[in-house]
Every structure is written in C-alpha cells, then in structure tokens.
Amino acid sequence: MPKPAARASSGRYVSRLTGGALAVIMAGGRGERLGPLTAKRCKPAAPFGGKFRIIDFVLSNCVNSGIRQVMVLTQYKAQSLIQHVQRGWGYLRGEFGEFVDVIPAQQQRGEHWYLGTADSVYQNLEAILGHHPKYVLVLAGDHIYKMDYGPMIAYHVEKGADITVGVVEVPRSEAAKAFGVLTVTDWHRVTKFTEKPADPDAVPGRPDSALASMGIYVFNTRLLEQLLAADAANPVSQHDFGRNIIPDAIERLQVFAYPFQDVKTRAQSYWRDVGTIDAYYEANLELVHVAPELNIYDEDWPIWTYQSQQPPAKFVLDDGERVGTAVNSMVAGGAIVSGAQVRESLLFTNVRVNERSSVYRSIILPGVTIGRDCHVRGAIIDEACEVPDGTRIGFDAALDRERFFVTDRGVVLVTAGMLRPPPA
Numbered sequence: 413m414p415k416p417a418a419r420a421s422s423g424r425y426v427s428r429l430t431g432g433a434l435a436v437i438m439a440g441g442r443g444e445r446l447g448p449l450t451a452k453r454c455k456p457a458a459p460f461g462g463k464f465r466i467i468d469f470v471l472s473n474c475v476n477s478g479i480r481q482v483m484v485l486t487q488y489k490a491q492s493l494i495q496h497v498q499r500g501w502g503y504l505r506g507e508f509g510e511f512v513d514v515i516p517a518q519q520q521r522g523e524h525w526y527l528g529t530a531d532s533v534y535q536n537l538e539a540i541l542g543h544h545p546k547y548v549l550v551l552a553g554d555h556i557y558k559m560d561y562g563p564m565i566a567y568h569v570e571k572g573a574d575i576t577v578g579v580v581e582v583p584r585s586e587a588a589k590a591f592g593v594l595t596v597t598d599w600h601r602v603t604k605f606t607e608k609p610a611d612p613d614a615v616p617g618r619p620d621s622a623l624a625s626m627g628i629y630v631f632n633t634r635l636l637e638q639l640l641a642a643d644a645a646n647p648v649s650q651h652d653f654g655r656n657i658i659p660d661a662i663e664r665l666q667v668f669a670y671p672f673q674d675v676k677t678r679a680q681s682y683w684r685d686v687g688t689i690d691a692y693y694e695a696n697l698e699l700v701h702v703a704p705e706l707n708i709y710d711e712d713w714p715i716w717t718y719q720s721q722q723p724p725a726k727f728v729l730d731d732g733e734r735v736g737t738a739v740n741s742m743v744a745g746g747a748i749v750s751g752a753q754v755r756e757s758l759l760f761t762n763v764r765v766n767e768r769s770s771v772y773r774s775i776i777l778p779g780v781t782i783g784r785d786c787h788v789r790g791a792i793i794d795e796a797c798e799v800p801d802g803t804r805i806g807f808d809a810a811l812d813r814e815r816f817f818v819t820d821r822g823v824v825l826v827t828a829g830m831l832r833p834p835p836a
Contacts, residue, residue, distance in 0.1 A: 440454065474549075482513070
C-alpha cells in the first residue's frame with residue numbers, strides 16, 4: 413500500500429478526501445466592529461466586491477474544492493443571508509447528496525441560543541452525523557479569500573493530525589488583540605493557541621510576524637463529536653473553538669497548523685478579515701487597482717453568487733459639466749452614471765449617480781441614488797440610501813461626525829436612517 417503522503421499528493425486522492433468531507437460554515441456573527449453596517453444584517457451577508465456577499469467566498473471555496481455538503485449556521489439578523497443563499501445556492505443536486513443547507517438556531521440542546529462557535533456546531537451535531545462524513549471542515553463565514561480545501565485536508569491526513577488549523581502570517585502589531593495566535597514548532601505542530609493576545613508570540617525566525625488563525629479547522633468526525641460533548645458538559649467553558657476546544661486539545665492531541673500559501677510558490681495567499689469598517693473599505697477599494705491581489709476574474713476559481721437580471725451599466729451625457737464617466741473604477745450591472753464623474757470607486761448594482769455629482773474613492777452599495785450636485789469622497793454609502801441634491805460627504809470631518817459614522821481613519825459610513833430628516 414502506498415504511503416499516505418504519496419497518495420495525498422495526487423489530485424484524485426484529494427478529490428476523494430473532499431468528497432468525504434462536510435463543511436460547517438459559522439455565519440451567525442453580529443459583526444459588531446462593523447457598526448451601523450451590520451445593524452440590519454449579519455456580517456456574512458454584507459455586500460462585497462460590486463456584486464457579491466461576503467459569504468459567497470467561503471461557499472465558492474467549498475464548491476470549487478469539491479465539497480458539496482455544506483451547512484450554514486445562522487443566528488443574528490439572518491433574513492437577508494437566508495434569502496441570498498436560497499436564491500443563489502440552490503443549484504446543487506439533492507438526489508446526489510449535494511446541498512447547501514441554511515440552519516437557523518433552534519435550541520436543539522437546551523433552552524438557550526448558541527453560546528459560542530463550538531456550541532453552534534454541537535447543537536447541530538445530530539444533523540452533521542446523519543450525513544456520515546469522514547472529516548468535518550469548520551469554517552468562518554465572514555472572511556475574504558480563495559482557497560482549495562483539498563490540499564488542507566490532504567495535509568491533515570499526511571500529518572496524522574487530530575485537528576488541523578488554517579493559519580496566515582500577519583504583522584505582530586496587527587495580530588495583537590485581533591486574532592487567535594498560534595505558536596508552532598518547525599514542523600508546524602501547535603504548542604500554544606492564544607485568543608487575541610496583547611503580546612502575540614512571533615513566528616520562529618521572524619520576530620515581526622505572528623501566525624493568526626483563519627477560523628478554519630479540520631476534524632476527524634468522531635473526535636469532533638467527543639470534544640464537543642465534553643465541552644458542552646463543562647460549566648466554565650465559553651464553548652468556543654478558539655478559546656476552549658483548540659487550546660484544551662494541544663497537550664493531548666496532534667494539533668497542526670496549515671500555512672495558507674500558494675501550493676507552488678509557497679507565497680502567502682490573499683486573506684482578509686473585513687471585521688472593521690476601515691478593513692471593509694480598504695478590501696473593497698483594493699479591487700479597483702490595475703492588478704489587485706484578489707483576482708475575481710479568475711475563470712479557474714470563479715466566485716459564485718446570486719445576481720438579479722440587470723441591464724449593463726450605462727454612462728450618459730456629454731454636455732459641458734454633465735459628462736458621465738468612470739475612471740479606475742468598478743461599476744456593476746444596472747448602474748447609471750448620468751452626467752457625473754466616478755473615480756477610484758466601486759459601484760454595486762442599481763446605483764444611480766446624477767448630474768454634476770462626483771464620487772471619489774468610495775463604496776456605493778446596491779440601490780443607492782446620489783442626487784444632483786453631490787460630492788462624495790472617502791465614504792461607504794449603505795444599501796438603498798437616497799442622497800439628497802447638493803449633499804457633500806467626506807469634506808468636513810466635524811460636520812460628517814454630526815450626521816454620519818466616521819472611523820478613526822476618516823472613512824464616512826452613511827446609512828439610510830442617517831439621511832432622514834429629524835422628526836419635527
């Protein structure tokens with residue numbers, strides 16, 4: 413019999429591994445650091461990249477990797493997420509055992525809602541075991557990246573691991589109080605896992621870098637069942653993978669870190685935690701660059717989504733000050749730029765920008781109408797906003813703070829409620 417490493421190196425073997433895996437996507441997060449952007453939606457449902465939702469990236473990773481059994485666990489303000497997944501991800505064939513199931517919190521075990529990430533999986537353990545997967549891939553539903561999960565599961569098998577954690581290398585200054593940080597040996601055996609430490613351990617030989625957890629875990633199914641049952645019986649546990657399950661397993665089980673790198677070049681692959689308004693703004697604006705690090709035009713790894721049938725984007729008027737143009741920008745279907753100028757910006761579907769207005773380095777979410785003689789700079793305009801004629805956003809920080817939400821870096825977030833006139 414060939415050694416596991418030799419077998420795992422073949423695409424066919426990896427395909428069988430992913431075919432025997434079930435993915436559980438945790439999509440119930442509030443996204444509190446996104447402030448007003450998640451006031452009416454959970455973080456995975458937030459729009460991204462002109463036509464997508466954040467959750468489309470992890471779902472596309474699953475489908476493109478050959479994982480066709482997917483559970484999406486929801487809890488917080490999930491209606492728009494449920495609607496999106498039902499409309500856009502219902503094409504898998506149930507008769508072949510393929511599905512993307514959206515599972516709301518149902519108090520399956522006890523009279524409480526999800527107490528943590530581990531508890532969310534524990535409460536749905538019966539449904540998971542009913543599909544008899546060999547491996548369970550636990551995924552966060554709120555990060556932006558493209559990843560083939562097949563090599564990670566193959567790595568899990570090659571190492572003889574009990575648990576494998578996906579990791580990315582980040583500056584230590586960014587890891588502090590922001591990520592779960594792993595300490596590893598030279599062969600990637602995990603010796604320590606600390607959730608959001610103030611002083612993160614450095615990567616061996618690279619004192620300015622730390623290994624951050626991607627919120628991706630591979631478990632052997634039976635072991636996962638045992639770990640979750642023990643955690644549920646622990647009255648002092650926070651019932652969280654990063655705070656409890658992984659740290660408690662390190663001393664007695666084989667826990668390995670899987671570096672998220674290009675399989676051929678070993679270069680760090682693209683991964684973004686868009687957990688703050690500034691990070692969300694920057695990750696979206698990166699896409700308008702000439703050659704962005706995240707290639708959403710990759711035909712070999714498409715990002716699937718639901719999209720309504722929209723006409724092409726339109727740019728109209730060429731009359732003096734009224735010239736419809738967009739430069740170094742991305743403009744989605746159904747958008748109309750009428751006698752206005754758009755530069756270094758991202759316009760989602762059904763956006764209208766009217767005469768003599770300008771939009772600069774801004775993110776305009778679906779269904780927004782920007783009136784005449786408006787000037788928008790360094791802003792995120794939330795869905796369905798109607799910006800009145802003559803409005804200026806991003807030019808007077810003090811005035812913006814009175815009306816809107818302004819981040820420490822000066823990004824202005826505008827929601828529909830902020831634009832309504834105060835009651836008389």
